[in-house]
Every structure is written in C-alpha cells, then in structure tokens.
Amino acid sequence: MRPAALLAQIAEVDSLSHTLLDGFNSDRSNVHRLRSLLVHASVLPARDEHLSRTDLWLSRTLAELPGHLQRIIRPYAQWEVLRPYRDRPPEKWLTPNTAGFVRSNISVVVQFLLWLDDHELSLGQLTQDRLDSWPIGGTTARHGLTADLHVPLMQRGDPAIWLDEDEH
Structure with missing residues (x-):
C-alpha cells in the first residue's frame, strides 16, 4: 500500500492504535515507518x-x-x-x-x-x-508428550593446537 493510501485509510478511523496498524498487511515497511513516526511523536505508546x-x-x-x-x-x-x-x-x-x-x-x-x-x-x-x-x-523439552527419549549433545573435541607450558 502506498504511503498516501495508508494515510487516507488511517484518517478515516476514529482512534489510532497499534492493533489498527497491525491489520495493514500489504506493505509492512510503510506501516513500520509510519508506526515509528507515530511512536516518536507520542501519538502511539512505545512497544x-x-x-x-x-x-x-x-x-x-x-x-x-x-x-x-x-x-x-x-x-x-x-x-x-x-x-x-x-x-x-x-x-x-x-x-x-x-x-x-x-x-x-x-x-x-x-x-x-x-x-x-x-x-x-x-x-x-x-x-x-x-x-x-x-x-x-x-x-529436549517434551512436557510428557513423548516416551523417554535421548537427544545426544554434540561432543566437543580437544583443541586443535596444544600449547606447552612455556607457550601458555
């Protein structure tokens, strides 16, 4: 939705809200920009x-x-x-x-x-x-919906380069 059309639709409503803006799905980037401006101007509360x-x-x-x-x-x-x-x-x-x-x-x-x-x-x-x-x-979160299961964790190997005591 073009910005002018978005503003025209918003001008027709009695009260502006985040929920109203959430309902505009056609061009979310314009809605996000408009919402940001309205929050910055304290027309809408921050969320x-x-x-x-x-x-x-x-x-x-x-x-x-x-x-x-x-x-x-x-x-x-x-x-x-x-x-x-x-x-x-x-x-x-x-x-x-x-x-x-x-x-x-x-x-x-x-x-x-x-x-x-x-x-x-x-x-x-x-x-x-x-x-x-x-x-x-x-x-790993089952909440009793399955039988007992085991999900193995990925094993970590030894370091690829070992430092001797002097280098450490």
Whole structure:
C-alpha cells in the first residue's frame, strides 16, 4: 500500500492504535515507518516492536497449520518461547537477532511436527529410533508428550593446537 493510501485509510478511523496498524498487511515497511513516526511523536505508546512482529508472525504461521498442530505449537510458543520476553522494560526488549532466534525455535518445532505428520506419527508414537531418523535434530523439552527419549549433545573435541607450558 502506498504511503498516501495508508494515510487516507488511517484518517478515516476514529482512534489510532497499534492493533489498527497491525491489520495493514500489504506493505509492512510503510506501516513500520509510519508506526515509528507515530511512536516518536507520542501519538502511539512505545512497544516492543520485535516481540509484536513475532506475535503477528506466529499468528500467520499457525493459521497455515492444521488444528491439531496449532493446539501443540500455540502453547509451546506462548509459554515456553515467548513468555520470558513479555513484560520486559524497554532496555531489555527484543533485538532483531533475538526475534529471529525466537522465530527459528518455533519454526523447528513446526518442521518437526509436520515431519511427524508426513510419516503418520503422533507424539505418543515417537520412539528413539524415529527421533534419530528426523533429519534436522530434536528438542529436549517434551512436557510428557513423548516416551523417554535421548537427544545426544554434540561432543566437543580437544583443541586443535596444544600449547606447552612455556607457550601458555
């Protein structure tokens, strides 16, 4: 959406809010710039933009998934991944890198559950052998949804170069 059209639509509403701006999906870069200006001018309150964008991303991601996967992923994302970042003071808001890390954690779970669906498996049917055949890897947080599983950690090797006592 062009900036002039965006401003014309906003001018027609009675009250301006972050939620209203979140509803404009056509050209997010213009919406983000406008939101930044409105926050800077104290028209809108400041908020953790990276967390808010992650929430919007999660909603769009979940909307594309079958209901049985949404029922697993939504609580995981909200309570395990996003909860520690909520109610933080502004100086501890998400950075772009942290927001990307959060989204990637959720994406891995989505990929894993889609892989289970492709193999016609439920979490209750997951065994160690089946987990080992997952091409991406696994997670250690299960919350009683699977049988006992072991996800080996990558072993660290010895240093490639050893220093003797004098060099050290």
